[in-house]
Amino acid sequence: MEHRIKLILGAILLLISLYPSTLKAQVRVGVGRGTETPLSNDELLNYASPKDYEIAGLTVTGTRYLDPNSLVSLAGLKVGDKIRIPGEAVGSSVRKLMESGLLDNVELFANHAGEGKVSLMFRVQERPRLYRVSFLGVKKGEQDQLKDKVKLNLGKIVSNTITKNTQMAVRKFFVDKGYLNTKVKITTVPDSARNNATMRVLVDKGQKVKIAKITFEGQTELDESAVRMKMKSTKEKRFGRLFTPSKFVPKKYEEDKQKLIEYYNKLGYRDAVIEKDTIIHNSDKTININMALNEGHRYYYRNIDFSGNYLYPATRLRDVLGVQKGDVYNPEDLEKKLNGNPGQDLSSLYMDDGYLYYNAQPIEKSIDGDSIDLEIRIFEGKQATINRVILNGNSKTSDHVVMRSIRTLPGQKFSKTNLIRTQRELATLGYFDPEKIGINPVPQSDGTVDIEYTVEEKPSDQIELSGGWGGYVGFVGTLGLTFNNFSARNIPNFSAWRPLPAGDGQRVQLRFQANGSQYQVYSLSFTEPWLGGRKPNALTVSASHTVYKTFYDPSNPYSIYQSLQGRTPTGSYTNTAITLGLGRQLKVPDDYFSLSNSLSYQRYDLNNLDLFYIGYKNGISNNFTFNTTISRNSIDNPQFPRSGSSFTLSGSFTPPYSAFRTTTTNEKPEDKYKFVEYHKWMFDASWFQTVFGKLVLNTRAHMGFLGSYNKRTTIGPFERFVLGGSGLAGQGQFALAQDIIGLRGYDDRSVYTADYDRVPDGNARSQGGVVYNKFVAELRYPVSLNPSATIFVLTFLEAGNNWASYKQYNPFDLKRSVGFGARIFMPAFGLIGIDYGYGFDKIPGIKDKASGQFHFTIGQQFR
Numbered sequence: 001m002e003h004r005i006k007l008i009l010g011a012i013l014l015l016i017s018l019y020p021s022t023l024k025a026q027v028r029v030g031v032g033r034g035t036e037t038p039l040s041n042d043e044l045l046n047y048a049s050p051k052d053y054e055i056a057g058l059t060v061t062g063t064r065y066l067d068p069n070s071l072v073s074l075a076g077l078k079v080g081d082k083i084r085i086p087g088e089a090v091g092s093s094v095r096k097l098m099e100s101g102l103l104d105n106v107e108l109f110a111n112h113a114g115e116g117k118v119s120l121m122f123r124v125q126e127r128p129r130l131y132r133v134s135f136l137g138v139k140k141g142e143q144d145q146l147k148d149k150v151k152l153n154l155g156k157i158v159s160n161t162i163t164k165n166t167q168m169a170v171r172k173f174f175v176d177k178g179y180l181n182t183k184v185k186i187t188t189v190p191d192s193a194r195n196n197a198t199m200r201v202l203v204d205k206g207q208k209v210k211i212a213k214i215t216f217e218g219q220t221e222l223d224e225s226a227v228r229m230k231m232k233s234t235k236e237k238r239f240g241r242l243f244t245p246s247k248f249v250p251k252k253y254e255e256d257k258q259k260l261i262e263y264y265n266k267l268g269y270r271d272a273v274i275e276k277d278t279i280i281h282n283s284d285k286t287i288n289i290n291m292a293l294n295e296g297h298r299y300y301y302r303n304i305d306f307s308g309n310y311l312y313p314a315t316r317l318r319d320v321l322g323v324q325k326g327d328v329y330n331p332e333d334l335e336k337k338l339n340g341n342p343g344q345d346l347s348s349l350y351m352d353d354g355y356l357y358y359n360a361q362p363i364e365k366s367i368d369g370d371s372i373d374l375e376i377r378i379f380e381g382k383q384a385t386i387n388r389v390i391l392n393g394n395s396k397t398s399d400h401v402v403m404r405s406i407r408t409l410p411g412q413k414f415s416k417t418n419l420i421r422t423q424r425e426l427a428t429l430g431y432f433d434p435e436k437i438g439i440n441p442v443p444q445s446d447g448t449v450d451i452e453y454t455v456e457e458k459p460s461d462q463i464e465l466s467g468g469w470g471g472y473v474g475f476v477g478t479l480g481l482t483f484n485n486f487s488a489r490n491i492p493n494f495s496a497w498r499p500l501p502a503g504d505g506q507r508v509q510l511r512f513q514a515n516g517s518q519y520q521v522y523s524l525s526f527t528e529p530w531l532g533g534r535k536p537n538a539l540t541v542s543a544s545h546t547v548y549k550t551f552y553d554p555s556n557p558y559s560i561y562q563s564l565q566g567r568t569p570t571g572s573y574t575n576t577a578i579t580l581g582l583g584r585q586l587k588v589p590d591d592y593f594s595l596s597n598s599l600s601y602q603r604y605d606l607n608n609l610d611l612f613y614i615g616y617k618n619g620i621s622n623n624f625t626f627n628t629t630i631s632r633n634s635i636d637n638p639q640f641p642r643s644g645s646s647f648t649l650s651g652s653f654t655p656p657y658s659a660f661r662t663t664t665t666n667e668k669p670e671d672k673y674k675f676v677e678y679h680k681w682m683f684d685a686s687w688f689q690t691v692f693g694k695l696v697l698n699t700r701a702h703m704g705f706l707g708s709y710n711k712r713t714t715i716g717p718f719e720r721f722v723l724g725g726s727g728l729a730g731q732g733q734f735a736l737a738q739d740i741i742g743l744r745g746y747d748d749r750s751v752y753t754a755d756y757d758r759v760p761d762g763n764a765r766s767q768g769g770v771v772y773n774k775f776v777a778e779l780r781y782p783v784s785l786n787p788s789a790t791i792f793v794l795t796f797l798e799a800g801n802n803w804a805s806y807k808q809y810n811p812f813d814l815k816r817s818v819g820f821g822a823r824i825f826m827p828a829f830g831l832i833g834i835d836y837g838y839g840f841d842k843i844p845g846i847k848d849k850a851s852g853q854f855h856f857t858i859g860q861q862f863r
Helices: 002-017 068-075 088-099 140-150 160-175 224-230 250-266 314-321 331-339 346-351 399-403 416-429
Strands: 027-032 051-061 082-085 103-112 117-126 129-136 183-191 196-204 210-217 273-281 286-294 300-307 359-368 371-379 386-392 438-443 449-454 462-469 475-486 506-514 519-528 537-550 571-585 593-607 619-633 644-653 679-692 695-707 720-723 738-741 771-786 789-803 815-826 830-839 851-858
Touching (some): 051 068, 088 117, 250 273, 300 314, 314 371, 346 416, 416 449, 695 720, 720 789
Antiparallel strands (some): 273 286, 438 449, 644 679, 771 789, 789 815
């Protein structure tokens, strides 16, 4: 009886250890599908008296793609091992092979190999490999999207896990699009000859499930419209709803519920909960949502105490925190005041003084009615000094170029504000992907801290290939090359050319415009942002040369449209300019300010060409100008700013020649304008603010004023303002003698309030104005922030005007427009944009009624 019990127990244990196993031949242990009924062997299957054997041989058969030796290793056995048969080691080896997920079936055969020895052979059947995936029941576009979403790698072993995950991913894809009742069935069609399998994914997505009605219960403290507004992605079905569809997406619904509770919490309702929400399916493929709210009470701050603070008194901490008794209790706002606003929160007070390990924990000490007493427990820790600054990822840019922008230097106290400011400075360099700048403070055992910065290089050089219509000169082609990370010192070092010497942060720009022999512009500029290498003193040298020839014959009105080949110019104009500038960063009022000064000389040479329609056809004009500019720039990202501002105030001054010479009323233009005289003031301001999510509001104001030094001298034709269109007008229209400013929705160079007392004919518009105003409001939304192609769309409102004299100047008389557009920034080509603008206001002599038009822009438009 005892012997029989041992025999039965041994058999049960073996069966448990081997899953559903079978035995065949001498000793056969099979696991998988299709195994046969075992044949017994008294000696090797004596469960009551198992014996130890030495493994004399191990082989694997049945493999086609897998390595037999690797499978032997997975089994956990090797030649020379001692195993007990029957025993756990036998079942364990088979189990390990099946758990690998590589095999569809495993059989183990054992043969005597001499006294006390046994030879083992595994016969396996490999799982099929994925050969093709086909999606059925969906459109071609959806099939492509599914292939990107599911990401099934061909050649991968087909397992139950892969099949199940694919089914879940496909269903989730359509549920997120509003197809709540999507059904997915997957079948695998094997090809035994090649051990491949085709996966067929049959999708029945049904119809979109929309929300017919949303009802709220228990909502009394807040307006129902405010509650519904917070459910941004969960809206009722109604006619005319375009931008927020009423489809039901479970993921978005859960997010909206969380946002609704967060909204209640921000208003002081800390106990607000959704007690119950019910989804009712209607027969017309719609659902109703019933939501039961418990708003609770509204709470207010009463007493705020601090503990653990030794460096600063409680009064100082309360001032920084900015929370007063009686304020609405808002945990989210409290967290920002504790840790969220660099330079303004409580953490900055400590961390900017080196207290890296500072921590503040708000505790609700007591709740009395609608009042909350708060205790903020502070752990100050010790001051941390920066030990090392580690820089990774700058494969092209030299270390010293990056390090001079870093504001956390070894030996300094740790500073949270300097850390965040460094991130901004690295982003504005333009050499790195601003979305992938990493900062990692690494505390050390000796109380110091290492700061590790990680950057990712992006292409920063640009090539401009464009064409445009340049007024009388016709089509004008442009070729421009900009090297933003140039290295002049590496010019002799050809091994540093990539393809040009790069890495020292210098900027070289070459530009050529032409339409043949009639119009040509050559320009070259060089900027060294750190002259001397110790301070951010920027040196800029630039030169340009413009040539324009006219072939117009007054006796033949059609001569302008005739071929130029073989014809002699009837007039010409050249402009040669050179500028030397030096800028430096200021420390006061803060180090976002900079001051730059420049000296420039322009030489205008007219030969039988009335450039400004004032009878000035022949002569040379000389323009010596001193310009000073003060600016402040705190924009966080040059490609797509989300926060910060930019202000610029500049003044340009020529020598007051009129103070040293007498003028006569009949003075010839070539004598009157031999030396150009004016003073010019420009103001530009731009603000960026995130509205919500990724939506950014950009507001801008631009103003320009041109004047003379005394009443005896009229304002000359040089450096006037031309307003209207894209801001690119002027190719072939002598843009070097004028400031070209865009105003979308109107024709190029068209926006102008003429002073016919001064210039009685229609040529006044071509001369330009002496004062202009322009105001812009843009809403921007990013489509892609990939550094290889930053894309955003925008909608705008803008208004502006341009006046011929100060007596006509009226800052409230503005020409208004509205429209939309898109921008794409590619490192190789710069910023390219297209806008559609609709102008509302009439411009005498140009625009009779409201109309719209498209505008194309190249490069960053500052005004």
